Every structure is written in C-alpha cells, then in structure tokens.
Amino acid sequence: MINLQSQPHRRLNLLTGEWVLVSPHRTQRPWQGQVEALPSQGLVQHDPKCYLCPGSERAGGKRNPEYKSTFVFDNDFAALLPDTPVGLGGGNPLLRVETQAGICRVICFSPRHDLTLADMETSAIRGVVDTWVEQWNDLNAREQIRYVQIFENRGEMMGSSNPHPHGQIWSISSLPNEILKEDRSQREHRQAKSATLLSDYIAAELDAGERIVCQNGSFVCMVPFWAIWPFETMVISRRPVETLDELSDEERTDLAGILKSITSRYNKLFQVAFPYSMGFHQRPKGIDKNHWHFHAHFYPPLLRSATVRKFMVGFELLAMPQRDITPELAADRLRQMPE
Numbered sequence: 132m133i134n135l136q137s138q139p140h141r142r143l144n145l146l147t148g149e150w151v152l153v154s155p156h157r158t159q160r161p162w163q164g165q166v167e168a169l170p171s172q173g174l175v176q177h178d179p180k181c182y183l184c185p186g187s188e189r190a191g192g193k194r195n196p197e198y199k200s201t202f203v204f205d206n207d208f209a210a211l212l213p214d215t216p217v218g219l220g221g222g223n224p225l226l227r228v229e230t231q232a233g234i235c236r237v238i239c240f241s242p243r244h245d246l247t248l249a250d251m252e253t254s255a256i257r258g259v260v261d262t263w264v265e266q267w268n269d270l271n272a273r274e275q276i277r278y279v280q281i282f283e284n285r286g287e288m289m290g291s292s293n294p295h296p297h298g299q300i301w302s303i304s305s306l307p308n309e310i311l312k313e314d315r316s317q318r319e320h321r322q323a324k325s326a327t328l329l330s331d332y333i334a335a336e337l338d339a340g341e342r343i344v345c346q347n348g349s350f351v352c353m354v355p356f357w358a359i360w361p362f363e364t365m366v367i368s369r370r371p372v373e374t375l376d377e378l379s380d381e382e383r384t385d386l387a388g389i390l391k392s393i394t395s396r397y398n399k400l401f402q403v404a405f406p407y408s409m410g411f412h413q414r415p416k417g418i419d420k421n422h423w424h425f426h427a428h429f430y431p432p433l434l435r436s437a438t439v440r441k442f443m444v445g446f447e448l449l450a451m452p453q454r455d456i457t458p459e460l461a462a463d464r465l466r467q468m469p470e
C-alpha cells in the first residue's frame with residue numbers, strides 16, 4: 132500500500148490521461164518567493180468608470196443598458212471573428228495552419244459592481260444559469276460553431292481586468308485541446324463500461340468520502356484525486372447529462388446552489404475574493420452521444436494564503452505538473468469552511 136499523505140507518488144487524471152506528481156512530504160518548505168498584492172477591497176455598488184456597470188459606455192462607444200439582472204454583449208475585443216472564411220495552410224506540411232471562426236461574448240452576472248458569485252442570492256445565480264443555457268443554445272445552433280466554452284476568470288491574479296462579476300463565452304469552429312482529451316477518455320471508458328466515466332468516478336469519490344467538498348440533490352463537488360492546482364475542484368452532475376440544456380428545472384437551481392456553496396467556501400478560505408478560472412465542459416456538437424458527462428472545473432492559483440500563489444514552472448513546464456498539499460488535505464480545508 133502507498134501512503135498518500137507521506138510518500139512521493141503520481142496520480143492519473145482520468146479525464147486527460149496525464150499524470151500529476153504529488154510530493155506531500157514537501158509542504159513544510161519555507162516560502163521566501165513572490166508575494167502577491169491583495170486584491171482591491173471595499174468596492175462601490177456602482178462604479179461609473181466600470182465598463183460593465185449598467186449605463187456605462189464601453190470601449191468602442193457602445194453603451195450598456197440599465198440592466199437589472201444579467202446582461203450579455205459581443206466582446207468588443209473578440210479573439211475570434213464570425214466571418215473568418217475557412218482556410219487551410221498550403222505549402223509546407225510542417226507549418227500547419229487553419230483559420231478559425233467564432234463568436235465571443237461577455238456576460239455580466241449582476242448589475243452590482245461589488246459582488247462575487249458567492250455574494251449573490253441563489254435565485255440570482257439561477258438567473259445566470261438560465262442565461263448560460265440560452266447562450267449555449269444560441270451559439271451551439273450556429274453552423275460554423277463546433278464548441279462553446281463558457282467560463283469565468285476571476286481576480287487580478289487570473290488576468291481578469293475588472294472586479295465586476297462577469298464571465299465570458301468563446302465559441303469556436305474546432306474542438307479545443309482539453310475537449311479532445313476529455314472526449315477520448317470518456318469515449319474509451321463508456322465503450323468498455325455500462326456507465327459514463329464520471330458516473331463511475333463520482334460513485335468512487337462518494338464511497339471514499341475524503342475528497343468531497345459539498346453536494347446537493349443534483350451535483351457533487353470534490354477536489355479531484357488528480358488535482359494539479361492546490362484548491363482545484365470539480366462539480367459533476369449526478370445524472371449523466373451531456374449538455375447544459377438537458378438540466379431539469381430542479382437541476383438548474385441545484386447548479387446555482389452548488390456554485391454558491393463552493394465559491395463561498397473559496398472566499399472564506401483565505402478571507403479574500405478568491406481568484407480562479409472556472410468553466411463548463413460538455414458534449415461538443417457533432418460528437419456521438421452517451422459518453423460525455425457535464426461538469427465544471429475550478430482552477431484557483433492560490434496556495435497557502437491570499438498572497439502566495441502556485442507557479443507552474445520548471446519541472447512542471449518541462450516535465451509534468453506537481454503539487455505539495457494533497458487533494459485530501461485541500462478538500463478537508465474547504466469542507467470545514469462555512470457555506
């Protein structure tokens with residue numbers, strides 16, 4: 132038997148097929164490296180200089196309406212453009228290139244400038260879930276779109292330019308790298324077994340118990356066995372739905388509830404508006420049914436306090452990711468936080 136809390140070991144990420152190195156004996160090492168600035172606190176409810184606040188003018192001159200709940204607009208600096216013609220690289224096959232078309236949008240979660248998802252009422256987060264479903268339906272139905280990535284970049288540490296609660300949606304004409312990896316693993320599992328990979332995985336996690344952070348009638352949140360980021364979590368639906376639009380009314384409300392629970396725990400962990408990138412993974416268009424299982428990933432950079440972050444450098448960039456604090460200890464700390 133391996134002692135997961137003391138012996139160096141590697142764990143397999145079932146979704147990507149990649150290994151992570153865990154070095155639990157190393158958590159006592161002193162830190163004399165970079166310390167981050169604390170994110171700005173004491174935000175006002177409405178900031179006339181914020182380009183996401185109701186009534187504000189955005190770059191390029193468009194003005195936001197006096198919105199009362201959620202508000203979606205086309206990104207003024209979109210990474211993908213809808214009218215890009217299909218083009219493949221000619222010439223040298225070693226210099227492969229393909230054009231990419233897509234649509235990028237920004238979604239304001241609330242008119243209030245000073246809230247995070249955790250501070251919003253569950254009913255208001257439910258409104259955000261409904262907006263995600265509408266956007267997914269709209270973008271996924273477009274001929275040129277293969278995949279719709281809904282995500283939120285939170286906090287200056289994650290490169291988010293603005294504290295106003297907001298997320299983004301990038302929809303694209305090809306299948307992105309992470310989706311290709313997850314498609315392959317989930318397909319292989321489902322071909323061999325009677326349930327989806329993530330159905331079998333949550334059953335194993337519920338059985339073990341030690342990595343579960345919180346759960347409700349429709350969703351389970353855990354620090355995955357193979358987590359790379361110190362406080363990384365996944366939210367997985369109990370029912371193996373493939374896409375957001377398959378969620379029932381009750382499941383949509385439960386999704387809002389579990390997002391509130393995990394983000395509240397994050398904010399309390401280091402007493403700070405916790406930075407992270409989060410997003411949903413779901414079955415892309417044109418992929419056969421029965422193996423995809425809807426889930427969310429949270430990737431937070433913080434390591435041991437509000438000002439010490441993890442860096443993915445050195446061995447991790449050149450060889451494989453590595454972590455010190457074990458997923459079990461991270462889950463225990465998050466579980467102890469009040470909702």
Ligand code: H2U
Nearest residue numbers: 182189190206207208237284291292293
């Ligand atoms: P982030 O804070 O997650 O970077 O998201 C802000 C997005 O908002 C970013 O993609 C867009 C940026 O392009 N944006 C606009 O579309 N209009 C603006 O007036 C400013 C920022």
Ligand code: ZN
Nearest residue numbers: 146313412428
């Ligand atoms: Zn995923």
